[in-house]
Structure formats: structure tokens, C-alpha cells
Amino acid sequence: MHLWVNASQISVSDIRFIEHAISEFDRHEVTxxxxxxxxxxxxxxxxxxxxxxxxxxxxxxxxxxxxxxDG
Known part of the structure; x- marks a missing residue:
């Protein structure tokens, strides 16, 4: 199953958010x-x-x- 994360540009611009997300994805082996x-x-x-x-x-x-x- 493929998973999607919908994030705002503000979230993506926050390197702490990115690092935390990557850490959690790695921890749960879903990266x-x-x-x-x-x-x-x-x-x-x-x-x-x-x-x-x-x-x-x-x-x-x-x-x-x-x-x-665009729908």
C-alpha cells in the first residue's frame, strides 16, 4: 500500500518537520x-x-x- 502525506509549504519549509517525518517513516519502515x-x-x-x-x-x-x- 502506498501512503501519502499532504503538507503545506510552511511545513515543508520547516526542516524539523521534514526530519521528524523521515525519522518516523524510517522507524515504521514505510519510507x-x-x-x-x-x-x-x-x-x-x-x-x-x-x-x-x-x-x-x-x-x-x-x-x-x-x-x-483542478479537481
């Missing part, structure tokens, strides 16, 4: 089944978001943009 879905609202610091995305990339964790407006 390989996880995908982060980021809300499209522009509410985060772009530089910090990139750092969070880079950290997720190091874990080979897919990241998607939530296209809420």
Missing part, C-alpha cells in the same frame, strides 16, 4: 512507500522549501504538487 503532496498555496519561504525538498530527495521520496483547484 519507500511514502509520497509527499505539497499544497499549492504560496505560503512558504522558497529557499527553505527547496532545502526541505532536497532532504526528501536524499531519501528518494517522491514529492507531488496538490492540484486542488
Amino acid at each position: 519507500s512507500r511514502m509520497t509527499f503532496e505539497i499544497t499549492e498555496s504560496a505560503d512558504g519561504d522558497a529557499c527553505k522549501i527547496v532545502k526541505g525538498l532536497e532532504r526528501l530527495n536524499l531519501k528518494a521520496m517522491p514529492v507531488m504538487l496538490d492540484d486542488l483547484r
Whole structure:
């Protein structure tokens, strides 16, 4: 079963949130089944978001943009 985490840009820009999420995914051995879905609202610091995305990339964790407006 594949699992999705829907997170705001503010959450993804918080490296503590990213590290905690990765730690929990690793602890429960579900990292390989996880995908982060980021809300499209522009509410985060772009530089910090990139750092969070880079950290997720190091874990080979897919990241998607939530296209809420498209249905």
C-alpha cells in the first residue's frame, strides 16, 4: 500500500518537520512507500522549501504538487 502525506509549504519549509517525518517513516519502515503532496498555496519561504525538498530527495521520496483547484 502506498501512503501519502499532504503538507503545506510552511511545513515543508520547516526542516524539523521534514526530519521528524523521515525519522518516523524510517522507524515504521514505510519510507519507500511514502509520497509527499505539497499544497499549492504560496505560503512558504522558497529557499527553505527547496532545502526541505532536497532532504526528501536524499531519501528518494517522491514529492507531488496538490492540484486542488483542478479537481
